[in-house]
Structures are given as C-alpha cells and as structure tokens.
Amino acid sequence: MITLTAVTKLYNEGRPNEVQALRGIDLTIARNAVTVLKGPSGSGKTTLLSLIACMARPTSGRVHLDGELVSGLPEKFLTELRRTTFGFVFQRFNLIRGLSVLENVMLPAAPLGLEHAAVRARALEHLDALDLGPRADSPVEYLSGGEAQRATIARALINDPPILIADEPTANLDTALTERFLEIVAAERAAGRTVVITSHDPRIWGAEGVDAVVELRDGAITGEFA
Numbered sequence: 001m002i003t004l005t006a007v008t009k010l011y012n013e014g015r016p017n018e019v020q021a022l023r024g025i026d027l028t029i030a031r032n033a034v035t036v037l038k039g040p041s042g043s044g045k046t047t048l049l050s051l052i053a054c055m056a057r058p059t060s061g062r063v064h065l066d067g068e069l070v071s072g073l074p075e076k077f078l079t080e081l082r083r084t085t086f087g088f089v090f091q092r093f094n095l096i097r098g099l100s101v102l103e104n105v106m107l108p109a110a111p112l113g114l115e116h117a118a119v120r121a122r123a124l125e126h127l128d129a130l131d132l133g134p135r136a137d138s139p140v141e142y143l144s145g146g147e148a149q150r151a152t153i154a155r156a157l158i159n160d161p162p163i164l165i166a167d168e169p170t171a172n173l174d175t176a177l178t179e180r181f182l183e184i185v186a187a188e189r190a191a192g193r194t195v196v197i198t199s200h201d202p203r204i205w206g207a208e209g210v211d212a213v214v215e216l217r218d219g220a221i222t223g224e225f226a
C-alpha cells in the first residue's frame with residue numbers, strides 16, 4: 001500500500017517561475033488494485049505519479065510504502081527501491097534504439113547481476129505472453145506503436161515488480177490497442193500486481209477493470225471514485 005499525507009510539490013521553488021504542482025494531497029493507493037489518476041493537462045497527474053513511484057520527493061508531506069517512510073530516503077536507497085518495486089511504462093516508450101526488443105526488455109535486470117541465461121529466458125517468456133516472441137531479435141525501430149508499447153510492458157515486468165506504473169499509456173494508441181492494453185492490465189492485476197495509471201483517456205478511466213479513479217484539478221484531489 002502507498003500512502004501520501006499532506007503532500008505538496010513545488011517546481012522552481014522561490015523563483016519567479018515557481019509552480020505549485022501539488023497542494024495538500026492525502027491519498028491511499030490500494031494493493032492489488034488498478035488505480036487511475038485522471039485530470040486535465042497540467043493538473044498534476046504526472047507529478048503525483050512520480051511521487052508515488054519514488055522518482056521524485058515531495059516538497060513537503062510524507063510518502064509511505066507498506067508502512068515505511070520513503071519520502072526522506074537518500075537517493076541511493078530510492079534507486080534500489082525503484083528497481084525492485086516498480087515497473088515503468090511511459091507514453092513515449094523510451095525504448096533504446098540500436099538494441100533489439102529482447103535486449104531492451106533485459107536491460108532493467110542488468111544492475112541486479114543475475115545470470116544472463118535466466119534473465120533472457122524470463123524476457124522471452126514475457127515477450128511470448130505479449131505476442132512479441134517472433135519480434136525478439138528485431139531492432140526496436142521496426143516495431144509498430146502497439147508492439148513498442150507491449151515491449152515496454154515486457155521491460156517493465158522483467159524484475160517482477162509488485163507495482164506497475166504507466167504514464168498516459170494509451171495516448172498514442174487506437175481503440176483496439178487500448179483494449180489490448182486494458183486486457184494486459186487486468187491480467188497483471190489478476191497475477192497480484194498493483195497498477196497505477198495516469199490518463200485523460202475516458203477509455204481508460206471508464207474501463208471495467210479499473211478499481212479506483214482519482215480526479216485531480218490544479219494540483220488537488222477533487223474526487224475519488226471506486
């Protein structure tokens with residue numbers, strides 16, 4: 001479970017271009033559930049997601065992960081925590097050009113120093129499960145949008161993280177691919193994972209498999225729906 005208490009986030013603090021991206025957020029993200037953060041552009045969804053995923057620290061307030069205060073941890077602990085706890089799916093996929101699909105998927109496992117063959121086998125399992133087995137050796141440049149996204153999901157799952165984080169995952173996908181994404185999310189939830197997604201796509205926050213929707217506006221929570 002992830003709990004945020006009285007969380008604020010300022011960018012460019014004390015400067016003329018200071019932005020208050022989050023104001024007094026109190027939020028609990030349930031385990032083994034799909035939570036969607038929704039809101040208009042600039043409402044603070046990505047900022048909130050980055051605090052939930054320990055990619056950034058709040059300006060004030062506290063973030064607890066399974067009861068442990070993580071918002072004050074030094075960067076080296078946060079790096080380790082991110083690696084073992086979260087898998088990330090970004091809108092622009094962030095796949096590394098010049099590497100194959102398989103190499104991209106294996107990449108987040110590299111710092112863990114695991115046996116290469118075991119990581120490779122696990123990566124191929126994820127690719128097969130996402131119908132990308134035949135594309136394993138393709139350079140990522142050759143993938144379609146939907147394939148690139150599934151490769152990103154396989155990469156996010158390689159270290160078997162309990163929490164899957166997705167930032168505007170369907171912004172570039174048509175309806176069929178969005179439905180495929182939702183099926184994958186449902187399967188991961190059924191496998192016991194917690195999923196947190198930012199989206200202003202009604203196909204996502206209105207979807208059947210979504211357990212909670214958190215609505216943001218101007219950096220504050222304006223509604224929570226189950």
Ligand SMILES: Nc1ncnc2c1ncn2[C@@H]1O[C@H](COP(=O)(O)OP(=O)(O)OP(=O)(O)O)[C@@H](O)[C@H]1O
Nearest residue numbers: 011012019021039040041042043044045046047048
């Ligand atoms: N690194 C940054 N430096 C300065 N301001 C930022 C930074 N990141 C975000 N902001 C500002 O913080 C506010 C919240 O941005 P955020 O990206 O969290 O919103 P969002 O709801 O995810 O928007 P979008 O849907 O457009 O991605 C916005 O006013 C944005 O301009």
